[in-house]
């Protein structure tokens with residue numbers, strides 16, 4: 001007997017999977033990439049209709065209130081079809097910030113309904129850089145300075161920017177078409193881009209300020225990290241399925257290559273890694289939902305991302321090897337999975353980075369006991 | 370008579386934990402070697418008096434009658450407290466087989482003697498020519514009047530030198546069309562002139578397993594369990610629970626705990642490279658435990674486990690080995706030293722852990738064999 005909660009999650013998974021399959025699965029991702037790398041606004045609206053973006057927003061604020069584990073299930077489905085839509089960005093970062101800082105702001109329902117997409121800009125010097133070092137300044141309704149590593153910058157209608165205000169940090173909203181605002185796009189392996197934003201007296205609206213901004217940002221980043229892990233697990237799972245099908249059908253020496261023991265054992269190792277990742281990341285996200293201490297939630301997210309990146313690296317690299325030369329072509333789908341894994345692994349910290357955070361958090365908890 | 374299964378998991382866990390903590394002799398906790406029966410006899414007596422020798426057996430045969438969920442809790446608590454499993458091959462392997470396939474006479478005679486350890490059992494499956502390919506076994510048993518006459522050799526027989534009886538797979542029909550078909554399951558006394566036991570010294574210097582030679586050894590025909598020539602399918606039928614047990618996280622968890630205290634005492638965490646590798650190992654253990662919990666939940670829901678449970682053993686044994694490598698690394702120049710190493714107020718026997726980890730990937734179906742099973746039965750890969 002499964003609990004009704006598990007039942008809800010299963011239904012959520014099935015409906016997200018159907019939606020993506022109907023839309024064309026990973027073939028859609030290839031078309032979008034070839035067309036320039038942006039996501040499909042129509043798909044954003046369809047996802048919104050299915051309740052995807054509001055999944056972790058409390059019901060009182062117009063969401064489904066299902067928590068991060070449910071978000072992880074959706075992210076896993078996004079990963080399976082390497083969909084470029086800003087799902088983790090919206091669930092984890094933009095709504096993650098707004099629902100914590102200003103849940104009644106009109107942008108909240110707009111994000112939930114897919115009417116708008118907001119990218120989030122906070123980093124200036126890499127994931128290790130403390131937000132307090134930020135030099136991008138906000139004063140008198142104007143923003144001046146620069147931000148980098150902005151995911152989803154290309155298709156967003158606006159930006160949530162964390163900047164230095166007169167009294168500590170502020171969260172401000174900048175419209176994409178604002179004056180004195182330049183976006184420089186850096187191409188990523190999967191066809192998406194990272195934005196480098198520069199502001200020179202750009203008009204911006206203040207949404208929140210003070211210590212709360214820093215805390216909400218940290219928590220939103222933690223959520224997004226865990227969701228990115230779930231996306232990587234879905235991606236790994238699908239890359240494995242594609243590879244398994246391939247080694248069952250490709251013949252050499254008059255036999256399917258999957259009949260060779262070396263290949264079989266490698267396939268088993270990939271399968272086991274996938275299962276461990278699914279179990280570990282699933283458990284981490286479920287535990288995050290039951291945990292309020294931000295430090296413990298951060299440790300759990302690091303556990304998830306460390307595992308997911310380790311798994312995705314192994315899965316996608318070995319997938320190429322087991323495909324032989326066709327795996328090195330752009331024509332075969334496994335390559336798309338590798339390229340997406342490169343991008344998702346680097347985003348918000350890779351496995352080595354998160355093992356370090358995890359270890360440090362564990363030491364700190366140990367010392368506190 | 371207690372109905373353990375009617376208790377909540379938490380109540381049951383508490384009860385088991387309290388008993389172990391109160392009654393298990395301190396000097397036997399986390400024994401680094403396999404004890405002879407004499408060494409643990411006083412503990413076995415307590416366990417027997419309590420009726421806890423055979424947690425998995427049905428109550429009507431003197432067991433605790435635990436369901437799968439309670440059984441896992443029992444073993445978890447046993448391992449958590451470092452309670453030695455004792456000489457449990459009778460309880461773990463012969464008993465369940467007799468319960469499932471034995472006659473009433475066999476049950477009445479053998480089961481109480483297993484519980485009391487009046488008979489101490491060893492497992493005679495492997496032979497020099499029959500390891501992974503167990504069905505290749507050659508040890509012959511021929512019917513002679515009321516007896517079987519046994520000739521051949523078993524090897525790697527754990528603790529045969531401290532056993533009164535051996536349960537074995539023997540060839541009773543050498544002409545069967547498939548080699549799996551001519552095999553029977555037989556019980557035999559060790560104390561007879563036709564049985565010769567020679568100990569084998571292991572890498573760690575212990576005498577843990579043996580060679581057992583049979584030269585016209587005899588056992589009554591009544592000691593055949595199940596039908597003649599049906600031993601193979603019977604032996605396989607027992608594997609299901611053993612497969613999750615052998616994949617449980619506890620060995621690796623205990624080793625990780627030891628590694629952590631040892632590394633801390635040795636200052637190994639000052640090295641960022643070591644920290645990273647420790648974190649990797651610790652996360653490997655944590656995520657394995659999450660996977661294990663999924664299989665345990667399946668058992669709790671009363672489902673039977675599929676062949677995919679093999680992945681637990683592959684992952685956890687290899688992880689256990691990596692952890693013991695890290696212990697050696699943390700030991701630095703003492704990495705080749707026999708016996709406990711003292712750091713602060715704890716002592717860790719680095720090499721004992723290392724040696725203990727080695728055969729885990731060999732026995733219980735080697736990890737290569739487990740990969741063969743997964744690739745065919747789970748991934749559906751051809752031939």
Ligand SMILES: Cc1cc2nc3c(=O)[nH]c(=O)nc-3n(C[C@H](O)[C@H](O)[C@H](O)COP(=O)(O)OP(=O)(O)OC[C@H]3O[C@@H](n4cnc5c(N)ncnc54)[C@H](O)[C@@H]3O)c2cc1C
Nearest residue numbers: 492493494495500501525526527728731732733735737738
């Ligand atoms: C500590 C210890 C205790 C033991 N206790 C007992 C006991 O009490 N009773 C008992 O009967 N047995 C016992 N065994 C024996 C154990 O069951 C065997 O060691 C095991 O079945 C492997 O057989 P083998 O040692 O002959 O190795 P082999 O089968 O010769 O294997 C050698 C290597 O070849 C690999 N290999 C073999 N076949 C294949 C294949 N098809 N594909 C890929 N790789 C393959 C194996 O994985 C291994 O790496 C014990 C073993 C150990 C180490």
